[in-house]
Amino acid sequence: MGRFILRRVLSAVPVLIGILIIAFAMVRLIPGDPCRAVLGERATDEICEEYFIRQGLDAPLPTQFVMYLWDVLRGDLGTSLRLQISVTELLISRLPTTIELTVAAIIFAVLVGVPLGVISAYNHNSPIDVGTMMLANVGVSMPVFWLGAMLSLIFGVYLRDTIFSLPPGGWVSSTFPSEPFYIAWGLAESDDQVGGLWRLLARMNILNGVLTWNWPLVGEAFRFLLLPAIAVGTIPLAITARMTRSSVLEVLNLDYIRTARAKGLNEFIVVGWHALRNALLPVVTVIGLNFGLLISGAVLTETIFGLSGIGKTLVDAIESRDYVVVQAFTLVTATAFVIINLVVDVLYAYLDPRIRLD
Numbered sequence: 001m002g003r004f005i006l007r008r009v010l011s012a013v014p015v016l017i018g019i020l021i022i023a024f025a026m027v028r029l030i031p032g033d034p035c036r037a038v039l040g041e042r043a044t045d046e047i048c049e050e051y052f053i054r055q056g057l058d059a060p061l062p063t064q065f066v067m068y069l070w071d072v073l074r075g076d077l078g079t080s081l082r083l084q085i086s087v088t089e090l091l092i093s094r095l096p097t098t099i100e101l102t103v104a105a106i107i108f109a110v111l112v113g114v115p116l117g118v119i120s121a122y123n124h125n126s127p128i129d130v131g132t133m134m135l136a137n138v139g140v141s142m143p144v145f146w147l148g149a150m151l152s153l154i155f156g157v158y159l160r161d162t163i164f165s166l167p168p169g170g171w172v173s174s175t176f177p178s179e180p181f182y183i184a185w186g187l188a189e190s191d192d193q194v195g196g197l198w199r200l201l202a203r204m205n206i207l208n209g210v211l212t213w214n215w216p217l218v219g220e221a222f223r224f225l226l227l228p229a230i231a232v233g234t235i236p237l238a239i240t241a242r243m244t245r246s247s248v249l250e251v252l253n254l255d256y257i258r259t260a261r262a263k264g265l266n267e268f269i270v271v272g273w274h275a276l277r278n279a280l281l282p283v284v285t286v287i288g289l290n291f292g293l294l295i296s297g298a299v300l301t302e303t304i305f306g307l308s309g310i311g312k313t314l315v316d317a318i319e320s321r322d323y324v325v326v327q328a329f330t331l332v333t334a335t336a337f338v339i340i341n342l343v344v345d346v347l348y349a350y351l352d353p354r355i356r357l358d
Helices: 002-028 034-042 045-055 061-073 087-122 127-141 144-158 196-202 205-211 215-251 255-262 267-278 280-295 299-304 310-319 323-351 353-357
Strands: none
Touching: 002 061, 002 323, 087 127, 087 196, 087 205, 087 215, 087 267, 087 280, 087 299, 087 310, 087 323, 127 215, 144 215, 144 299, 196 205, 205 215, 215 267, 215 280, 215 299, 255 267, 267 280, 280 323, 299 310, 310 323
């Protein structure tokens, strides 16, 4: 297994290098002038010339790429041209929201979609099967912006004074403040004494609440995250349910399933263990792809629910020709895709040992 993982890690290195080159080239092909996009009417030719020199944009493209590659290897993602703050700090402040939303949406999609797919496959061509697949088709067809707006309207307005009321906005109330877990644990006295990874983890409200035993904060953060997670996780849920049904239905017709039933095994064990485990390969692929797509930023969901994640930040950076932010966020998103694909490959090897033997 170790050699298998090492081969997958080494094969990801050329992919990351290619992503660096493509991201660097594409952002510079975006039409428009970053100086005039940032400075607006104040951008005279003299000011823009000074701006390009200060930002290093006057150098030849090969020189700019070498400088960019050297900064990335040193862990320096640069400074935003528009906001004039470190891109690393921008990631630390925006990425936790997207990670929490993505994880919550995927958990929702898996916990609901996989059982629905199994039930639908087991009851093939029954009213349960037809009804489940109809709901899955509806889930795939609903636009995220419409579903998010409807969820906010129903649970935030119509059911506001009931026990089913949920916040229509994706922000956490300051009623339950919580200090970062590294300060609560006595590992540091201030944010300046810890690295960016620790601060990024501490900005995830649910994780930080669990680590500091601040259960009111966990409950409040969960309530504010529930509607965005349902909105953005409905399409992955429907796709997961359909893929699970198709895969389980194919496995249920194999000889070893009939043999297991002939031996008198409990039906739950036959379907839930023998059939589902061997049907999970395509399901894991779909879940991994959806996880990567969500981590790249659910722009519409973040906008509807007032979330400050990387999706909306990346769109703003593209509109303002903020090369540094676009490059950094693209690199982080692509790296997340590579890591997710690595995890999926490892799960493949666990679910089917023949893969790692190959």
